[in-house]
Amino acid sequence: MNETPGLNFDEQKVQKLRELQENGVTVYPWKYERTDLASQIHEKFPDIGHEKSEEAVSVAGRLYTKRSHGKTVFADLGDGSGRIQLYIRKNDLGEEAFTFFSKNIDIGDIVGVRGHIFRTKVGEVSIWVDEITLLSKAICPLPEKYHGLTKVETRYRQRYVDLITNEEARAIFHLRSRMTGRLRAYLNDRGYMEFETPTIQPIYGGANARPFTTYHNYLEQKLYLRIAPELYLKRLIVGGFEKVFEIAKNFRNEDIDTHHNPEFTMVEMYEAYADYHDMMKLTEDLISTIIRETTGSTEVTFDDQAISFETPWKRISMEDAVREAAGIEIHAHSVDELRTIAEEHAIDGREKATTQGEYLALFFEHFVEDTLIQPTFIYDFPIENSPLAKKHRTKPGFTERFELFVAGMELANGFSELNDPLDQKERFEEQDAKRQKGDLEAQMIDYDFINALGYGMPPTGGVGIGIDRLVMLATGQNSIKEVILFPSMKPQKQKEDDIEEA
Numbered sequence: 001m002n003e004t005p006g007l008n009f010d011e012q013k014v015q016k017l018r019e020l021q022e023n024g025v026t027v028y029p030w031k032y033e034r035t036d037l038a039s040q041i042h043e044k045f046p047d048i049g050h051e052k053s054e055e056a057v058s059v060a061g062r063l064y065t066k067r068s069h070g071k072t073v074f075a076d077l078g079d080g081s082g083r084i085q086l087y088i089r090k091n092d093l094g095e096e097a098f099t100f101f102s103k104n105i106d107i108g109d110i111v112g113v114r115g116h117i118f119r120t121k122v123g124e125v126s127i128w129v130d131e132i133t134l135l136s137k138a139i140c141p142l143p144e145k146y147h148g149l150t151k152v153e154t155r156y157r158q159r160y161v162d163l164i165t166n167e168e169a170r171a172i173f174h175l176r177s178r179m180t181g182r183l184r185a186y187l188n189d190r191g192y193m194e195f196e197t198p199t200i201q202p203i204y205g206g207a208n209a210r211p212f213t214t215y216h217n218y219l220e221q222k223l224y225l226r227i228a229p230e231l232y233l234k235r236l237i238v239g240g241f242e243k244v245f246e247i248a249k250n251f252r253n254e255d256i257d258t259h260h261n262p263e264f265t266m267v268e269m270y271e272a273y274a275d276y277h278d279m280m281k282l283t284e285d286l287i288s289t290i291i292r293e294t295t296g297s298t299e300v301t302f303d304d305q306a307i308s309f310e311t312p313w314k315r316i317s318m319e320d321a322v323r324e325a326a327g328i329e330i331h332a333h334s335v336d337e338l339r340t341i342a343e344e345h346a347i348d349g350r351e352k353a354t355t356q357g358e359y360l361a362l363f364f365e366h367f368v369e370d371t372l373i374q375p376t377f378i379y380d381f382p383i384e385n386s387p388l389a390k391k392h393r394t395k396p397g398f399t400e401r402f403e404l405f406v407a408g409m410e411l412a413n414g415f416s417e418l419n420d421p422l423d424q425k426e427r428f429e430e431q432d433a434k435r436q437k438g439d440l441e442a443q444m445i446d447y448d449f450i451n452a453l454g455y456g457m458p459p460t461g462g463v464g465i466g467i468d469r470l471v472m473l474a475t476g477q478n479s480i481k482e483v484i485l486f487p488s489m490k491p492q493k494q495k496e497d498d499i500e501e502a
Helices: 011-022 038-044 095-104 152-157 159-165 167-189 230-238 276-295 318-326 335-344 356-371 421-436 447-454 467-475 496-501
Strands: 056-069 072-079 082-089 110-119 125-136 213-216 221-225 243-251 263-272 299-302 305-308 314-317 376-382 398-406 409-416 460-466
Touching (some): 038 056, 038 082, 056 125, 082 095, 082 110, 095 125, 152 159, 167 243, 167 276, 230 243, 230 263, 230 447, 230 460, 263 276, 263 467, 276 376, 276 398, 276 409, 276 460, 276 467, 299 467, 318 376
Parallel strands (some): 082 125, 314 376
Antiparallel strands (some): 056 072, 056 110, 072 082, 110 125, 243 263, 376 398, 398 409
């Protein structure tokens, strides 16, 4: 194997490549004309017999297997749609071409094939090959065919190899692509307009999270990777677009675990003249529709549990959820009493809580969140942890905010959006005070956004949905790394001699 760090070249394959190039063989041609995909051949010739078809076909893809029987070779070719068997005979190719194929084309190489369709004696639809062309020489060896990449970490680091050898992995990302496409179609059909907002921002906002920072040399300015597109999308509502959405890459400088990746994908949507009740209805219908249309059912299996996305879904206030799960009536206790309860149960974050609302949120996370297996809307959040949500119309100290939980995971977060500029300014100032005291997840003051609200934003409902987690649920994967093509990973340790050379 090649000793260069990070390269997995097989020296014998490299030598073969060099010999081909020295002999004038075009190892990496520019183009190949193909007429069909593997799946299309199976669809077009369902009744083919043992005689070759009159119609010729041309396919291209990777060679996955190669089984030699003297003057005859059986091989499997795979493309983006599936696989098809090749039947290669010396008498058909000619001695020179057959010898070239046998000697120089290996498993893992990408080839183009022309020939006719027939069915083998064992009943497999195959291509009777007339011509085979090398299109790309692979000089890295594929993993053993029956097991693929066996180390999970290697699968994530070398996703390209995982996709070559792991049909399940390919199926996950096929489904992810379809889900994203159906999401766009659903919103477009309902009059939503898709926009792109800045990824690099002078002020981060839209969520309570620690940002990634960078620096623009020309502007001589510190900038941030966005943690959410919310504040820019709401500027568009101010500007007169009444239904907007963005499928956005967000970045949060936080821990990595099975449910979190520093770079993740969300869809956020905002609708003028709507409130959080409307957004719950939208979220419920959107997700159940996408799940049904892409998986064929409204029921999925996740962590060995059957989860039904059949509507309607359960709705319960945060107060009632804590009361049902823990028997605690938040507003029947003083802050000191709540602190004592939190200490008795060793609840994380209790040291920072100073109000009933903050304890309510902590008790919910501790007693309730993990128990929410079936889709459940939790609504009416305390104002302390909802700086962008509108105050509740009837419940002092609360906001019109909801979160959707499935399988113990937060899947969506929505509000009746705060559109009072003076209230928003005050909320930002409270957040900034927390930030100044060391809360790394508190939000900055975005005066330009406050100014935008000063021009008038209509009553608006908004919601954000985590696409990665939605795909996790749809595919039954309990790690977010399984549904992100190239997840964030710790750097690999280099050998000491590599470090010295560097």
